[in-house]
Amino acid sequence: MKDNIYQPINGEIVDIIEESSTIKSFVIKPEEDFAFKTGQFVELTLPGKGEAPFTPSSSPAETDQIEITIMKAGRVTGLLHECKKGQKVGIRGPYGSCYPVDDFVGKQVYIIGGGVGLAPIRSLFLTLVDRIKDFKSVTCRYGAKTPEDFIFKKTLFGEWQKIKGVEIKLSVDQAGNGWDGNVGVVTTILNPSDVDIKNAVAVVCGPPIMMKYVTLKLLDFKFPPENIYLSMEKNMSCGVGKCGHCMLGKYYVCKDGPVFTYEQIKGYPKIWE
Amino acid sequence: MEKVFTSKLESFLNAVAEKFQLYVPAKTDDHYTYNVYDPSGKKPVELNDIRTCTPIKEFLFPIRELAATYPKEFKPDDIKPFAVFGLKECDLRSIEILDKVFAEEDFEDQLYLNRRNNMFIISSDCNEPGESCFCNIFGGKGFAESGFDLNVSKIKDGFIIEAGSSKGNSFLMEHSDIFGEIPDALLSERDANRAAVQARLEEKNDHLKFDVTIKQIVEDGCDSDVFDREAKNCVECQACTRVCPTCHCFYLYDMQKEDYFAKMKMWDSCMRLSYATVAGGENPNKVLGDRMKHRLLHKFVHFHDRYGLDMCVGCGRCVDADAGGMDIRDILKKLKD
Numbered sequence: 001m002k003d004n005i006y007q008p009i010n011g012e013i014v015d016i017i018e019e020s021s022t023i024k025s026f027v028i029k030p031e032e033d034f035a036f037k038t039g040q041f042v043e044l045t046l047p048g049k050g051e052a053p054f055t056p057s058s059s060p061a062e063t064d065q066i067e068i069t070i071m072k073a074g075r076v077t078g079l080l081h082e083c084k085k086g087q088k089v090g091i092r093g094p095y096g097s098c099y100p101v102d103d104f105v106g107k108q109v110y111i112i113g114g115g116v117g118l119a120p121i122r123s124l125f126l127t128l129v130d131r132i133k134d135f136k137s138v139t140c141r142y143g144a145k146t147p148e149d150f151i152f153k154k155t156l157f158g159e160w161q162k163i164k165g166v167e168i169k170l171s172v173d174q175a176g177n178g179w180d181g182n183v184g185v186v187t188t189i190l191n192p193s194d195v196d197i198k199n200a201v202a203v204v205c206g207p208p209i210m211m212k213y214v215t216l217k218l219l220d221f222k223f224p225p226e227n228i229y230l231s232m233e234k235n236m237s238c239g240v241g242k243c244g245h246c247m248l249g250k251y252y253v254c255k256d257g258p259v260f261t262y263e264q265i266k267g268y269p270k271i272w273e
Numbered sequence: 274m275e276k277v278f279t280s281k282l283e284s285f286l287n288a289v290a291e292k293f294q295l296y297v298p299a300k301t302d303d304h305y306t307y308n309v310y311d312p313s314g315k316k317p318v319e320l321n322d323i324r325t326c327t328p329i330k331e332f333l334f335p336i337r338e339l340a341a342t343y344p345k346e347f348k349p350d351d352i353k354p355f356a357v358f359g360l361k362e363c364d365l366r367s368i369e370i371l372d373k374v375f376a377e378e379d380f381e382d383q384l385y386l387n388r389r390n391n392m393f394i395i396s397s398d399c400n401e402p403g404e405s406c407f408c409n410i411f412g413g414k415g416f417a418e419s420g421f422d423l424n425v426s427k428i429k430d431g432f433i434i435e436a437g438s439s440k441g442n443s444f445l446m447e448h449s450d451i452f453g454e455i456p457d458a459l460l461s462e463r464d465a466n467r468a469a470v471q472a473r474l475e476e477k478n479d480h481l482k483f484d485v486t487i488k489q490i491v492e493d494g495c496d497s498d499v500f501d502r503e504a505k506n507c508v509e510c511q512a513c514t515r516v517c518p519t520c521h522c523f524y525l526y527d528m529q530k531e532d533y534f535a536k537m538k539m540w541d542s543c544m545r546l547s548y549a550t551v552a553g554g555e556n557p558n559k560v561l562g563d564r565m566k567h568r569l570l571h572k573f574v575h576f577h578d579r580y581g582l583d584m585c586v587g588c589g590r591c592v593d594a595d596a597g598g599m600d601i602r603d604i605l606k607k608l609k610d
């Protein structure tokens with residue numbers, strides 16, 4: 001890590017993958033090896049233009065390049081979407097808390113994702129799959145607006161479904177051509193029979209409104225709040241617990257999060273806004 | 274630690290100015306700000322009776338500064354040792370609060386620490402607490418017992434200078450020729466002055482002494498409509514966060530310079546509408562009253578939970594500065610009721 005906490009490491013975009021009409025994955029090669037734990041985030045700088053936080057979607061086992069999957073949502077993400085291969089970028093981090101994968105050993109991991117929320121989840125998924133025998137099972141429930149909106153389509157519809165120990169179910173809000181899966185928001189494919197609640201953890205990542213309803217549903221299933229892991233989003237700037245922007249109660253989402261258990265934050269108002 | 278006497282400030286300040294870039298209080302209208310010391314004697318320095326109206330954070334955490342460069346990394350400038358004269362006890366406590374954030378071990382802010390480590394702090398006793406001063410509510414007394422390199426107390430015939438650090442102690446020893454010994458009587462005079470100021474503070478702020486902690490008051494008052502009602506007076510000038518010596522929110526932004534890119538660090542204000550807006554456009558604090566609530570929650574509840582102290586020193590700067598006539602003391606009182 002740099003001495004100056006605001007100084008990024010130089011890097012370059014070496015590949016760009018179109019995931020959907022609004023989402024692209026950027027493969028970035030940092031000038032130095034870049035190690036992170038799954039769930040942690042980085043601050044990505046487009047030099048001279050701006051900086052924004054993202055959780056890498058690649059496996060932490062890869063340290064020579066990282067992949068960041070970005071939805072066009074604001075100014076900086078819009079500019080990033082216009083970038084071409086070869087674009088120089090800066091990376092600060094990794095920052096914040098990670099998914100405590102070692103604590104998941106022996107348990108069923110129930111992963112629920114929506115939209116671009118699949119990005120951090122892919123990093124977790126690849127980490128789990130690397131040592132799949134350590135877990136009782138990995139059960140995934142993903143939702144997207146339309147079939148076209150799923151990201152990582154090739155692997156999601158293909159090889160991931162075949163991994164032993166992994167079970168994946170998908171749902172879309174609106175079916176399109178040739179979709180024969182479930183139609184409805186992601187909560188419609190959550191069933192108490194999916195999970196052995198006594199021996200499971202849930203990981204939820206997606207738009208705030210989706211995380212809210214999924215969490216409520218999990219609580220309905222009697223999932224203990226301390227076993228529900230959420231990736232929280234807040235306005236962030238410094239990433240290092242100084243600038244004040246990302247406060248969620250007494251927590252700095254950048255430093256104490258972005259991964260929180262519901263138990264940690266349930267007492268604070270407006271966590272889903 | 275050394276304690277010495279001098280009848281004139283000048284020789285003392287000249288000695289300080291030989292070693293440090295020295296900043297001294299200067300009076301404009303009825304308040305003080307800081308100026309660079311002029312050793313020519315043309316602008317005689319008066320000891321400020323009360324804190325300056327500008328916050329001390331300006332010396333440690335400037336309004337805008339270069340934070341990083343690209344593609345070549347910049348080394349933050351070597352900060353030349355500088356001294357600030359006339360800080361008050363509330364100012365020292367505000368530095369303690371900033372230290373908690375910027376010097377926190379896991380991520381030390383080198384830009385801040387460079388200045389902090391090179392700052393020679395010369396505090397002084399308060400002689401005339403202002404109408405808005407309510408430092409005693411946060412444990413202030415009008416004079417400092419720690420947190421300074423040197424402290425100056427004005428007495429009838431001169432000044433008592435006391436060291437509070439080894440740096441301050443060596444300074445007094447190196448310049449023993451310009452100082453005299455202090456007779457005990459002068460120390461008693463100082464103590465009497467201090468006690469009188471403290472008593473005045475206690476008396477004038479008696480109406481702000483609550484039977485519960487301020488943290489409790491703000492926590493309990495969270496659901497009241499006080500914030501929304503108070504927000505009606507707020508003109509969103511953000512002066513409260515600018516002048517506050519403990520408010521430290523900032524944001525980083527990027528820009529292109531001639532032949533390189535720069536990342537800048539600039540003060541921000543949680544009272545600004547889009548302060549908490551995320552990339553998708555959602556904003557949990559669209560309503561002004563909610564931003565005001567957030568500010569008080571941060572100061573008295575969340576900061577307290579995290580660092581064990583209030584993020585307010587009772588300096589009253591926000592009370593003096595507020596264009597809409599908002600008064601944090603009134604808000605606390607209304608929350609209590």
Ligand code: SF4
Nearest residue numbers: 517585586588589591
């Ligand atoms: S909130 Fe007001 S009284 Fe408290 S430290 Fe800040 S400026 Fe001073």
Ligand code: FES
Nearest residue numbers: 237239242244254
């Ligand atoms: S992003 Fe600055 S404190 Fe969290």
